[in-house]
Each structure stands twice: as C-alpha cells, then as structure tokens.
Amino acid sequence: MSIRIKEMLQKILVPGVFGEINARTAILKENDCSAKLREVQINGVSDDSVLMKLDYCQANDQIFCNENGSLKRCDYLLITKLRRRKFLVFLEMKSNKIRGREIIQKFRASECLFDYIISILKQFHDHDFNCNEYKKRFVLFQEKPLPKRPVHPQRTGSAPDNYLSKNYDPNKPPTLESLS
Numbered sequence: 001m002s003i004r005i006k007e008m009l010q011k012i013l014v015p016g017v018f019g020e021i022n023a024r025t026a027i028l029k030e031n032d033c034s035a036k037l038r039e040v041q042i043n044g045v046s047d048d049s050v051l052m053k054l055d056y057c058q059a060n061d062q063i064f065c066n067e068n069g070s071l072k073r074c075d076y077l078l079i080t081k082l083r084r085r086k087f088l089v090f091l092e093m094k095s096n097k098i099r100g101r102e103i104i105q106k107f108r109a110s111e112c113l114f115d116y117i118i119s120i121l122k123q124f125h126d127h128d129f130n131c132n133e134y135k136k137r138f139v140l141f142q143e144k145p146l147p148k149r150p151v152h153p154q155r156t157g158s159a160p161d162n163y164l165s166k167n168y169d170p171n172k173p174p175t176l177e178s179l180s
Contacts, residue, residue, distance in 0.1 A: 005079070006050050008127045012120060019051030019076055025173075026051050028076050028093060028141075036095035037143040041173040042078070049080035054090075054110050069105025070112070077114060079134075082176050086134045088114070089179060090160075093168075094142045107138045107160030138163035139179050 010018070020027040024047065028040040054073040064070050078089040090110050092103055121127040137157045142165065157164035157179070166174060 005127070005129055006048055008121055008125060008129075009050055009052070009079075009117070012125065013052070013117070014057075017053050017056045019053050021045060021049055021051050026076075026078055026080075028091060030075070030093050030095075034095075035093070037093050037141065037168060039170070040091075040093055040141050040168050041170075042091075042176055042179070043173050044082070044175040044177060045078065045080045046082070049078060052077045052079070054113060069102065070109050072102070072106045072109045073113060074103075074106040074110045074138075077110065080176060082180055085180065087137055087176070087180055088131070088134045089137045089139060089176075092140045092163075094140060098140070098142060098165075103140055103163060104160045107163060111136075111160065135180070137179055140165045141168040142166070143168060 020029070024043065024045055026042040026045045026049065028042070028051075030038050053075065054077050055075055074090050074092040076091040078087070078091060080087050080089065090107050092106055094103075115131075118129050118131060121129055135158070138160050139157055140163050155162050155164055164179065166179075168174075
C-alpha cells in the first residue's frame with residue numbers, strides 16, 4: 001500500500017472517520033455504553049495502514065430504504081499490507097446476540113460504501129486505487145467464547161457470507177497474520 005492512498009483518503013474524508021493506529025497496532029473502539037466488547041487490538045499492521053470507522057456517519061436514508069440492510073455498516077475497515085500482500089479487512093465487533101444475516105448485510109453494505117469512496121477518488125481526484133490488488137477479509141470479533149469444535153465448515157473470511165468469527169481475548173490480541 002502506498003502512502004499516497006492514505007493521504008488521498010485523509011484529504012477527502014472527515015477527520016473523525018479515521019481510527020487509531022499506534023506502534024503497529026490498530027485499536028478498534030466501541031462507544032456504545034451497552035457494549036461489553038469495548039476495545040479490540042490487532043497487532044502487526046504496517047506503518048502506512050489506514051483504519052476507517054465505517055459506522056461513523058449516518059447512512060443516507062433520504063435516498064435508500066433499509067429493507068435489505070443497505071444502510072447497515074460494519075464497524076471498521078483496515079487497509080493494510082502484510083509482507084507484499086495487500087488487504088482490505090472489514091471488521092465488526094459484537095457483544096450481544098449475533099445474527100448471521102445482519103453481519104453479512106453489514107459487510108456487503110460496507111463493501112459498497114468503500115467502492116463509492118474509491119469511485120470518488122477516481123472520478124474527482126485522479127487517483128487510480130486498484131481494489132484487485134487487495135485481498136478482502138471479513139472478520140467478526142465477539143466477546144462470547146466460541147465452541148471448541150467448529151459447528152460449520154471452516155470459513156476463510158474471503159467474502160461477506162463466509163466471514164471469520166473470532167473470540168476476542170484481550171490478553172492475546174490477534175495479529176494481522178492470523179486474520180489473513
């Protein structure tokens with residue numbers, strides 16, 4: 001990933017949409033006072049990574065109906081690299097009951113939002129961000145312990161309906177490598 005995409009995103013998006021990255025650690029925060037899972041850390045992200053809070057702003061319900069979840073969004077998008085591979089990691093944090101369909105809708109709508117942002121960069125700022133260079137990962141962090149044995153076939157996290165589900169342990173934060 002180039003520093004240029006980070007600079008371009010910072011140029012066109014409001015400052016509050018960016019999350020915190022310190023010492024190669026992405027810090028995801030949940031501000032909802034009822035949330036039990038308030039913070040997730042991901043270690044090993046590259047120095048030029050971008051962390052975007054996708055649910056920061058209200059979705060435009062003046063144009064779209066929310067029948068199929070098009071106005072939902074996951075919590076964060078991490079644009080990063082690991083060695084020579086580039087990743088778009090869509091991240092959701094959940095403390096409460098998890099409904100698979102809702103999570104999938106959030107991931108799909110977040111993909112659409114990011115496609116829109118990239119379209120703005122291409123059309124109005126002459127930046128050619130090539131999404132095909134990036135592998136997509138979709139990861140759900142949850143507070144409740146996962147079953148010891150997988151109930152479903154092993155998921156790869158490569159699509160919204162095939163998202164990875166990870167139990168978050170603050171004593172053993174995940175690394176980017178474990179999500180890729």
